[in-house]
Amino acid sequence: MLNRRQFLKATAATGAAALLGGCRFSPRPTTTPGRALILPASDYARDLTELILDGLREFPELSARGKSVLLKPNLVETTTSERPINTHPAVVVAAAEAFRRMDAASIVVADGPGHRRDIELVLAQSGLGRALQEADLDFVDLNHDAVAPVGNAGRRTILDKLYLPRTVLEADLVVSLAKLKTHHWAGATLSMKNCFGLMPGIVYGWPKNVLHRSGRPKELSIPQAIVDIVQTVRPGFAIIDGIVGMEGDGPIMGSAKPVGCLVMGDQFASVDATAAAIMGFQPHRIDYLRYADRAGLGGTNPAVLQQRGEPISLFRTDFAVLPHFAALKSA
């Protein structure tokens, strides 16, 4: 079995992976198996490292020993307001410490914010910069990293290849540290949408408009691009910060929504479907989750998924959405 770096090297050599034929998904729940874990976390002051370690132990196939680990928080925007836009620094630092205790060879935190070119400003205003400094963690600005092209393993967009930052290519294990939020274009932004930030702005712009406009037909392609990125990068694990999420006009202008949990797992579509169900959404109504289910990134029907930890019902809450996403809540 190819490891992640071998896989990327192979797709770089061939320039493409399998071209999928047609996308005729019916808007119905599937029976694809999958798994995800929900852990209770009432606030950011508790010992999140132990909690995350407990969660990681639920996935014995996951190994960080001797690996270079890249932690990718959601760091999309800065604001002087208190809106919970970004993955909380406490979750990022706790995840880093958890992977350290799992004997990771190295850990780097990295992101390429979608709207801002000044990473120092984003780090300072989000509070993440100080937290990383205190935890002695390095940060890499993926927007301005050296890049290399690899074949687009998903091919739901028209892009034959995707440029990835060298830091991403060199990582053995990419971990998506996402935020539980609504998204005014995609419905919800969770562990998969968070991977947009792995894509370098120096190639795709600010916002990463090339990825928005590469569909078949050419217009809006955010759902397709999300799946292409995840299939190509092959991140290994997802942790969603659902301690305080965002409802309404997310991912930036919404309102805080306390939920009190972390959602984790190694099957990204299943993790996101579980998180979406917690938000009160029907996961199969989110376009990119349907595509991801079909692409083998995990099942998306909460009734079929193997749920570990706490049940969805314990945290399910009604996230407000913009009117054009009201259908996400319909059975």
Place this chain on the structure above:
Amino acid sequence: MNGVTLSRIPAAPQIARGDRISHMDDWPDESLAMLENARHTDGGWAYFDRGDSAVEPTAMAVAALYAHSRNEAAQKRGLDFIGSLQQSDGAIAPQTSQTEPSTLCAVAAITLAVCGDASHRAAAARVADYLLSYDPATSQRMPHIADDSTLRGFAWRPTTYSWVEPTAYVMLLMSRLNRREHPRMTEARRMMFDRAVPTGGWNYGNSAVFNTPLEPAVMPTALALLALWDQDAGPRGPAPLRLGIEYLMQRVNDTPSVLSLGWISMALRGRGFDAVLPGRFGELFAASNRSANSPWHRGVALLATADVSRNPFIIRG
């Protein structure tokens, strides 16, 4: 003087006494030395302390050396590095590891046009021709977006939508090449005013989405003000300019990054304000190894404190 008094610029914070003072005071010389040492063998500079040579940090480094009249040989090698990435259609790839061009080539071309010789100026003109050769995406006006999406500015990449920062870079380039009367520049100015956030300033390029006004950001605001240098910011001029200046003034004291502060300083100095802010840069370099080791950040800070007449990114009427 633009209808806004100098006294409204908040004072820079006091620098603590002790050893850090000399370090912080020394940052310009330290930065110039850093640029000379961080140059790659191909003549270019990277964004940060790792990475390939790239045109934007190279352009900033060259412009900083030019503005401070340092190391002409390094300037020429940097300009030649940028020129070496120029493609047959005039575009310049952003870095050696990426062949697809972006509108960052306008940043490089501004430096080529101002700091270079005749061959570099010819290369800058070819960049301008390339940028004018394609149309960015437009669409019918959309009810959920406040902006006039029929207007063309410039996009980061061909076929995508126009955004504030690339449009500003291209407008500055066209001004440097005496091509600001081009019809695309007239349209770009309209686009810039259209995208201004109603409360003041600009962000990446949407003023309101789904009826929610968005927040301004420092770098796009500063670049918009620099690009609109020929527009009157006084009481009789367009309101977005006055509001943009006021927004930047409010951000001077709480902007905790070299890059953003550098562009604030350049934008305000371009409008005639005394906003050199050297103490702040020293403090910020001392606080961030990433900035201290970034030729990009060093270059912007040096430009922000250089003689305005030697700064390729500041044009004064």
